[in-house]
Amino acid sequence: MEQRVSLELRRLRESIRCGEWAEPTAGLAPGHTQANLVVLPESHAYEFLLFCTRNPKPCPVLEVCDAGDPVPRDLAPGADLRTDLPRYRVYRDGHLGEEVTDVRALWSDDLVAFLIGCSFTFERALLQSGVPVRHVEEGRNVPMYRTSVPCRPAGRFSGPLVVSMRPMAPAEAIRATQITSRFARVHGAPVHVGDPEAIGIADLDEPDYGDPVTVKPGEVPVFWACGVTPQAVAVASGPPLMITHAPGHMFVTDALEDEQAVL
Amino acid sequence: MEQRVSLELRRLRESIRCGEWAEPTAGLAPGHTQANLVVLPESHAYEFLLFCTRNPKPCPVLEVCDAGDPVPRDLAPGADLRTDLPRYRVYRDGHLGEEVTDVRALWSDDLVAFLIGCSFTFERALLQSGVPVRHVEEGRNVPMYRTSVPCRPAGRFSGPLVVSMRPMAPAEAIRATQITSRFARVHGAPVHVGDPEAIGIADLDEPDYGDPVTVKPGEVPVFWACGVTPQAVAVASGPPLMITHAPGHMFVTDALEDEQAVL
Numbered sequence: 001m002e003q004r005v006s007l008e009l010r011r012l013r014e015s016i017r018c019g020e021w022a023e024p025t026a027g028l029a030p031g032h033t034q035a036n037l038v039v040l041p042e043s044h045a046y047e048f049l050l051f052c053t054r055n056p057k058p059c060p061v062l063e064v065c066d067a068g069d070p071v072p073r074d075l076a077p078g079a080d081l082r083t084d085l086p087r088y089r090v091y092r093d094g095h096l097g098e099e100v101t102d103v104r105a106l107w108s109d110d111l112v113a114f115l116i117g118c119s120f121t122f123e124r125a126l127l128q129s130g131v132p133v134r135h136v137e138e139g140r141n142v143p144m145y146r147t148s149v150p151c152r153p154a155g156r157f158s159g160p161l162v163v164s165m166r167p168m169a170p171a172e173a174i175r176a177t178q179i180t181s182r183f184a185r186v187h188g189a190p191v192h193v194g195d196p197e198a199i200g201i202a203d204l205d206e207p208d209y210g211d212p213v214t215v216k217p218g219e220v221p222v223f224w225a226c227g228v229t230p231q232a233v234a235v236a237s238g239p240p241l242m243i244t245h246a247p248g249h250m251f252v253t254d255a256l257e258d259e260q261a262v263l
Numbered sequence: 264m265e266q267r268v269s270l271e272l273r274r275l276r277e278s279i280r281c282g283e284w285a286e287p288t289a290g291l292a293p294g295h296t297q298a299n300l301v302v303l304p305e306s307h308a309y310e311f312l313l314f315c316t317r318n319p320k321p322c323p324v325l326e327v328c329d330a331g332d333p334v335p336r337d338l339a340p341g342a343d344l345r346t347d348l349p350r351y352r353v354y355r356d357g358h359l360g361e362e363v364t365d366v367r368a369l370w371s372d373d374l375v376a377f378l379i380g381c382s383f384t385f386e387r388a389l390l391q392s393g394v395p396v397r398h399v400e401e402g403r404n405v406p407m408y409r410t411s412v413p414c415r416p417a418g419r420f421s422g423p424l425v426v427s428m429r430p431m432a433p434a435e436a437i438r439a440t441q442i443t444s445r446f447a448r449v450h451g452a453p454v455h456v457g458d459p460e461a462i463g464i465a466d467l468d469e470p471d472y473g474d475p476v477t478v479k480p481g482e483v484p485v486f487w488a489c490g491v492t493p494q495a496v497a498v499a500s501g502p503p504l505m506i507t508h509a510p511g512h513m514f515v516t517d518a519l520e521d522e523q524a525v526l
């Protein structure tokens with residue numbers, strides 16, 4: 001497994017682990033799969049996994065660790081999920097508490113870690129095909145929005161679909177659909193293109209997570225299902241404790257991008 | 264939802280429900296998604312769903328019913344999983360017991376039904392592209408084999424990958440790979456082509472499930488991950504009760520084939 005870890009990833013993970021890098025991860029360690037993190041008590045694990053199964057577009061599950069295990073033995077056997085993300089969010093009873101860069105103090109044998117595919121994984125393929133990735137161009141976090149589209153509920157978990165947005169020309173949106181269709185395990189094809197209001201987004205300049213980006217004349221917004229959806233669901237459903245990555249501050253895995261291509 | 268049920272499916276389901284049709288379902292009600300059935304006690308549901316998540320090629324989960332509910336509310340809201348499969352198998356402590364055509368007498372509020380994608384779903388697309396489907400041509404059940412390839416374990420569930428096999432010319436195998444890659448939720452692309460011994464199959468003429476089919480001169484066997492895998496896993500892992508379809512005797516859902524195309 002170690003062979004697939006690039007030097008760039010090794011350095012990135014080290015600088016994240018020691019707290020030097022606490023910024024978003026889009027465009028970093030290119031070639032590697034990036035992942036959303038959700039950590040929940042074991043008592044909530046089945047219902048959450050069911051939620052993911054019923055909502056595969058926002059929540060494509062890449063790995064589930066055994067209870068208490070912070071090591072993603074399939075995707076990054078040398079990593080530790082308690083220290084190797086640049087920034088975490090801690091939710092208690094559905095309320096966002098602190099943002100931290102290390103969650104070792106919160107860890108317990110009762111916690112189950114879920115890694116969910118992230119759309120940053122296909123951005124290199126977009127760039128290589130000439131499709132712009134505006135938030136990378138502008139050095140910002142990707143803009144993300146809560147929509148009016150409900151997820152399919154599972155037990156105590158329910159809430160709205162969250163999407164990420166990349167603006168581009170219509171022909172580029174078609175090309176982006178072709179390219180990202182291959183990447184089913186990191187959100188796959190877009191869920192919407194064009195009118196933001198059609199999915200309940202009032203103002204593109206005011207994302208619910210991340211930063212706004214420039215939409216140039218003639219461009220259309222293209223929306224992908226987003227792995228921040230579980231955080232919107234946490235607010236709506238209120239598990240006693242839920243640890244996640246901070247939006248855009250992903251876990252960068254050892255796995256190569258193309259390992260997430262269609263099954 | 265009802266609009267998508269074809270007249271052919273309506274008739275098939277009725278004749279299955281009343282016990283008239285107890286044979287394999289390959290080629291029946293074309294255009295509809297077919298599914299493997301696994302029913303387990305709620306105490307085993309999380310570990311089994313985890314097993315599926317860790318083994319998405321053999322076990323792509325299409326729907327999980329709530330405990331005690333025999334109605335697949337997403338894929339076939341008018342159906343009953345206790346009566347609407349042509350033939351069932353009952354495993355107790357990992358041993359195959361009776362084969363029956365109705366499991367109403369075994370049902371309880373404690374049971375959770377899982378529907379897993381079946382490769383019969385992409386056979387019409389193969390045929391439409393000129394790729395032969397030998398078991399349909401010969402009026403037999405598809406041949407299925409236990410392999411030497413281990414699944415990734417999850418809790419009490421572990422065991423070998425089971426595959427289905429379709430023989431065809433090499434150029435047709437390439438075409439079949441292209442076509443089935445789109446159908447990620449019904450096993451997607453093949454897992455192996457050519458030498459059966461490379462995956463631990465000693466004799467193509469002696470399948471572990473289903474019937475042997477003719478392999479013509481110049482043809483190669485092409486192997487797809489198979490939703491009978493949970494039955495091999497049941498034997499290896501021994502849950503107290505497990506109800507499945509009899510191999511090849513699938514649940515035919517309301518969902519259209521193309522709903523299982525890449526996400």
